[in-house]
Amino acid sequence: MLTIKEVSKVYVNHKALNNVSFEVKEGEIFGLLGPNGAGKTTLIRIINQITAPDEGTVTLNGERLKPDHISQIGYLPEERGLYKKMTVGEQCMYLAQLKGMSQSEAKREIKKWFERFEIGSWWNKKVEELSKGMAQKLQFITTVVHQPKLIILDEPFSGFDPINTSLIKGEIMRLKKEGATIMLSTHNMGSVEEICDSFALINRSKKVLGGAVSEVKREFAPNAWEIVIPSESQINLPSFSTLTDEQSLAEGRKKLKIKLNEDKSLNNLLQELIPQAPIIAAQEVVPTMNDIFIEVVNANN
Numbered sequence: 001m002l003t004i005k006e007v008s009k010v011y012v013n014h015k016a017l018n019n020v021s022f023e024v025k026e027g028e029i030f031g032l033l034g035p036n037g038a039g040k041t042t043l044i045r046i047i048n049q050i051t052a053p054d055e056g057t058v059t060l061n062g063e064r065l066k067p068d069h070i071s072q073i074g075y076l077p078e079e080r081g082l083y084k085k086m087t088v089g090e091q092c093m094y095l096a097q098l099k100g101m102s103q104s105e106a107k108r109e110i111k112k113w114f115e116r117f118e119i120g121s122w123w124n125k126k127v128e129e130l131s132k133g134m135a136q137k138l139q140f141i142t143t144v145v146h147q148p149k150l151i152i153l154d155e156p157f158s159g160f161d162p163i164n165t166s167l168i169k170g171e172i173m174r175l176k177k178e179g180a181t182i183m184l185s186t187h188n189m190g191s192v193e194e195i196c197d198s199f200a201l202i203n204r205s206k207k208v209l210g211g212a213v214s215e216v217k218r219e220f221a222p223n224a225w226e227i228v229i230p231s232e233s234q235i236n237l238p239s240f241s242t243l244t245d246e247q248s249l250a251e252g253r254k255k256l257k258i259k260l261n262e263d264k265s266l267n268n269l270l271q272e273l274i275p276q277a278p279i280i281a282a283q284e285v286v287p288t289m290n291d292i293f294i295e296v297v298n299a300n301n
């Protein structure tokens with residue numbers, strides 16, 4: 001749906017994006033990841049035509065970006081901006097109509113969102129009376145109310161308590177189910193694992209890693225296994241393996257973390273262990289997105 005091709009952007013003394021390319025597929029949730037200052041917001045601003053790239057192209061459904069694409073995009077910027085003196089209702093109506101909705105359509109859709117978020121009583125409140133999290137909720141609604149095909153969320157969870165974070169995650173998943181494509185930038189790697197289908201990791205202006213979350217996690221898997229056996233079992237590990245951790249568990253069990261040489265598999269390990277102890281469980285050690293982020297960014301720096 002969205003293709004970023006060889007995009008570069010230079011600010012006065014700084015190259016904010018250096019030859020960045022990736023694709024966002026229709027109907028997926030895509031994570032745009034990277035450390036502070038990597039260039040994520042710059043790229044998001046390019047997609048929203050707030051600024052233009054110096055080199056490269058961005059296409060939406062095969063068309064070079066053009067002004068009327070804006071109505072197909074919902075954008076939640078990193079720096080939130082609501083008009084403090086307006087009432088909540090007026091604010092929502094104004095922003096929805098700015099995105100091309102008629103007055104009646106805007107009112108109907110906004111009311112639906114207010115019911116869903118159980119905030120009907122906010123309609124006549126002044127925006128300046130809202131807490132940070134309440135204002136975030138409101139701005140989320142104004143981002144998606146016109147049912148954009150592409151939703152771009154810059155740090156959508158910042159400022160939310162765990163209950164509202166989970167509410168917003170649920171809404172993002174629901175919007176995906178209804179056919180929207182969602183790109184989100186976040187430093188919350190747990191959320192990336194929970195909801196993102198694929199991602200691009202930007203570091204120092206360049207894309208350094210990307211792909212489907214599940215595939216990349218598998219690529220980074222260290223060929224290590226957690227094996228659960230009874231606490232009293234004593235085993236001799238084969239020479240192609242190394243014990244990296246041992247933990248006591250409840251119910252008279254222990255968990256061994258065993259790393260294998262590259263050319264060996266779980267089958268090889270089990271063949272050696274089964275004659276020595278009853279194997280209660282065996283599970284692959286898979287790195288988290290947090291582990292992968294830190295490993296790749298540190299290696300790259």
Ligand SMILES: Nc1ncnc2c1ncn2[C@@H]1O[C@H](COP(=O)(O)OP(=O)(O)OP(=O)(O)O)[C@@H](O)[C@H]1O
Pocket residue numbers: 011012014015016034035036037038039040041042043078
């Ligand atoms: N308008 C600007 N003029 C000059 N430099 C800028 C401008 N906007 C951003 N930069 C620089 O470009 C680099 C990338 O900034 P950007 O805001 O895109 O990073 P980011 O990945 O979104 O970071 P964060 O996670 O901290 O929000 C930074 O070094 C920043 O100082």
